[in-house]
Amino acid sequence: MPVNKWWRHDPNERYWLEITNREDIGTNLLAPQRDDGGKPYWSYALVREVRPGDLVLHWDKKHGPGVVGYSRVQGEAFGSMITWQSRGTYGRQRGASGPEPAWQAPLGGYRQLKRPVTQARLRDIEPRIQSLLDRLKEEVKGPLYLPFVFSETRPLRAMQGYLTKFPRVLVEELPELLELRQVAISEPHEPSTPNLRTSSPLRSPESTGYGRQRDAERRRAVERYAMDLVLGHYRSLGYEVEDVGDHSPWDITVRKDGAESHIEVKGSTTTREAIDLTEGEVRHAEGLPTCLIVVDQIELDADLRCRGGRWRTWVDWTPSREELVATAYRYPLPEDARTGRPSA
Numbered sequence: 001m002p003v004n005k006w007w008r009h010d011p012n013e014r015y016w017l018e019i020t021n022r023e024d025i026g027t028n029l030l031a032p033q034r035d036d037g038g039k040p041y042w043s044y045a046l047v048r049e050v051r052p053g054d055l056v057l058h059w060d061k062k063h064g065p066g067v068v069g070y071s072r073v074q075g076e077a078f079g080s081m082i083t084w085q086s087r088g089t090y091g092r093q094r095g096a097s098g099p100e101p102a103w104q105a106p107l108g109g110y111r112q113l114k115r116p117v118t119q120a121r122l123r124d125i126e127p128r129i130q131s132l133l134d135r136l137k138e139e140v141k142g143p144l145y146l147p148f149v150f151s152e153t154r155p156l157r158a159m160q161g162y163l164t165k166f167p168r169v170l171v172e173e174l175p176e177l178l179e180l181r182q183v184a185i186s187e188p189h190e191p192s193t194p195n196l197r198t199s200s201p202l203r204s205p206e207s208t209g210y211g212r213q214r215d216a217e218r219r220r221a222v223e224r225y226a227m228d229l230v231l232g233h234y235r236s237l238g239y240e241v242e243d244v245g246d247h248s249p250w251d252i253t254v255r256k257d258g259a260e261s262h263i264e265v266k267g268s269t270t271t272r273e274a275i276d277l278t279e280g281e282v283r284h285a286e287g288l289p290t291c292l293i294v295v296d297q298i299e300l301d302a303d304l305r306c307r308g309g310r311w312r313t314w315v316d317w318t319p320s321r322e323e324l325v326a327t328a329y330r331y332p333l334p335e336d337a338r339t340g341r342p343s344a
Contacts, residue, residue: 003045007165014054014184015148015166016046019062019158023149025233026071026110029056031162032084033101042145047103048077054325055184056107057166057177059147059158070180073327081106107317109323114117115176119157121205122148125173126156132169179273183325217304218269225306226267226295227251236261249280263291264317267309274298276327282319292317 007013018029031044054073059065064099082102122129130150135143147164148156152316171177171184227243234241245251246264252263264285266275267276284290292314299308 003042003049004144004150005049005235006140006142006144012168012184014051015168015171015180016050016054016056016167017059017067017120017158017164018056019147019162019164025060026069028107029073029077029105029163030082031103032078032082034078041161041192042143043163044103045166046145046261047105050059050105052079055180058110059156061158064116064118064159066121067113067114067176068116069110070108070320074106074231075109077103077105092331105241109320111178111323117174117176121142121176123155124152124178129156129170132173133167136169178271181272182272185327189203211216218300221304221306222267222269222298222300223265225298226265226293226309229295229309229311230263230265230293235324239283249278250286261291262288263293266292266294266296267298268294268296269298269300270296274325277319277324282321282324285318289316290317305333 008147018025029047029050033040033042033044033045035044050073051074052073055070056073057070060068060309064304078162080098081100082104083099129148133144133146135194144167145165147159147166147170149159150156171181230252230344231241231243234252237256239254239256242253242255243251244253250262254263256263262284264281266272267277275294285292294312296312297310298306300306312331
């Protein structure tokens with residue numbers, strides 16, 4: 001059965017939804033290769049389409065129901081075996097199958113959402129969700145494998161299947177999935193539109209002709225502001241402080257009464273539920289006690305002047321490798337390149 005891979009040309013379409021009542025949510029994706037009638041079924045076949053780095057939301061039918069958390073795909077799908085209990089009245093009467101061929105994909109880094117996206121919440125905004133998905137249907141040819149069912153006689157409900165696509169427009173529509181959006185981006189990002197709480201106008205990068213340069217200047221201004229806040233705070237507490245970010249895998253060293261501590265600082269104009277880390281920052285925090293300070297919601301005006309900000313501190317912070325998400329790759333170039341420019 002061919003799958004309509006409509007998402008393949010858009011790297012931002014990297015979300016899926018597992019609909020399940022299993023107890024070990026976040027362990028893997030696992031579904032039989034064929035349905036009860038011995039035929040391929042799109043919702044099972046989609047397990048083969050996930051790729052490392054994709055994000056899988058989990059719809060828990062037992063607790064909610066609703067989206068309770070998310071995991072990351074850790075590797076390519078592969079053939080496996082499963083003992084399967086089909087859903088629905090017929091499936092329950094039929095009972096569990098014996099071991100049969102299955103598709104399996106490894107997951108890792110499961111995180112519960114701070115605020116689950118409940119079925120009741122989705123039903124409250126059902127017209128908006130249906131409108132977004134109807135618009136997507138107009139843009140994409142063929143089946144979309146959507147996560148929800150709409151009808152005139154029943155309110156919104158999850159698709160009766162196992163794995164579906166979860167379109168990016170839905171992720172962007174739901175504030176509860178802010179963390180998910182920030183985890184999925186490929187590079188640090190600050191909005192190019194003005195912070196609504198500031199009074200100074202700020203033209204968008206597109207209008208200046210120097211968008212990338214302007215964005216870099218904004219990031220530097222915000223990072224410098226956050227650093228200066230933290231440096232000033234520790235000075236006020238009587239610490240000797242040193243800005244070491246230019247030559248060390250952490251940002252600030254503070255000393256007092258013969259004791260030395262290392263501090264990692266992150267600043268942002270947005271509300272941050274995820275941050276970007278380098279391999280050096282992670283290794284350092286794994287090896288030495290480190291304090292993480294995130295100052296987000298910083299106000300930035302057109303003259304790159306900052307003010308305000310929300311402080312959050314994690315003392316004795318150690319990032320968990322399992323929760324890190326690869327947002328970029330370093331690729332060693334093969335030796336079989338042809339020298340010079342490509343021919344027509």
